Ligand SMILES: Nc1nc2c(c(=O)[nH]1)N[C@H]1C(S)=C(S)[C@@H](COP(=O)(O)OP(=O)(O)OC[C@H]3O[C@@H](n4cnc5c(N)ncnc54)[C@H](O)[C@@H]3O)O[C@H]1N2
């Protein structure tokens with residue numbers, strides 16, 4: 001059968017879960033093995049290459065959780081105690097003199113011999129500057145013990161953790177100024193289509209502006225990828241082959257357009273020729289013709305050209321693939337079950353991802369869900385998932401995936 005005859009054949013659509021599982025398995029088979037050491041300031045968005053082990057106890061010594069007074073409980077018989085020292089954060093205390101208390105401030109080291117801190121609001125000044133404790137006291141109160149957060153030698157983050165502000169803060173709290181991270185994934189972005197013109201230039205007849213390139217390049221940069229802009233590729237089989245053959249030193253070729261069954265859709269043909277088309281046609285809407293293959297050993301993901309299809313298939317399938325190649329285990333976006341603020345009477349044969357937002361606690365969908373309408377996504381705050389065959393009605397709970405789960 002010729003390639004053209006083959007693509008004209010109807011074939012069953014692959015369920016989204018199955019496609020994702022296959023993509024993740026392919027990602028695991030091609031891990032980005034190299035690591036580099038980076039200062040914390042440059043590590044945001046990157047993936048930890050090795051487990052991070054605490055090099056010290058945290059906190060390194062017992063300290064006060066309150067501004068107040070430290071004392072030894074056994075020294076207190078209900079009478080006011082004299083103050084024998086003042087201890088500020090960042091300063092070393094003297095051992096506590098028996099029969100006295102110490103003025104102490106939040107974060108200051110507890111003096112040896114003290115086993116209790118009382119907040120100043122529960123004290124009163126007595127004669128000679130002594131301190132009267134007004135409430136019952138218990139041993140250990142308001143003390144943050146040494147190692148309460150982390151013990152030296154304990155694993156605090158595992159390889160494959162993505163480093164955001166919180167993880168970087170945690171590494172800093174343990175004194176790390178550099179981390180071993182997986183090297184950046186190199187992704188070539190290719191926009192296919194005779195109709196495409198870059199913004200800023202004049203449009204000729206039949207032309208439109210290339211929006212997918214900007215969307216993908218910005219998104220990939222957020223994901224910590226090294227982007228190679230491979231420009232616009234005209235709809236031509238020979239040019240497609242030649243272009244793919246040049247992109248040899250990348251980890252992934254990510255193209256848009258040219259994956260459906262039109263006579264100017266050449267990406268699938270080029271991959272089919274090269275004998276390595278692993279995935280094509282998914283039960284997803286938008287995004288059905290998503291394509292995965294290899295060209296001369298380099299993985300290629302062909303996203304459908306319609307901008308909303310590009311967005312959905314990048315967010316739900318390509319993003320997890322790229323993260324898994326860096327060793328990230330948890331690549332599943334959170335979904336929140338929310339009451340539908342719409343009726344969906346017609347059951348579909350593909351899993352639909354509708355551009356939606358939350359209004360008054362309900363999921364509302366954009367009026368025009370055409371895959372060519374990127375404005376729907378700009379209006380939206382996320383995607384609502386409608387499963388194959390299901391017909392949610394007003395008030396039924398539907399899974400909502402916020403864009404914030406996908407964009408970073
Ligand atoms: N006979 C059939 N036709 C189509 C089918 C089908 O099953 N049978 N599927 C439709 C679906 S679903 C989709 S999605 C599209 C996917 O098409 P391609 O991936 O081949 O993309 P193109 O045909 O090249 O372009 C589609 C659409 O998107 C616009 N586009 C492309 N690239 C960009 C870009 N970088 N920036 C902005 N807009 C872009 C392009 O102009 C087209 O309008 O196929 C359906 N057809």
Ligand code: MOO
Pocket residue numbers: 284285286287288289304306308309371372
């Ligand atoms: O699957 Mo296409 O992406 O609906 O327009």
Ligand SMILES: [Mg+2]
Pocket residue numbers: 257258259260261262264265
């Ligand atoms: Mg097409």
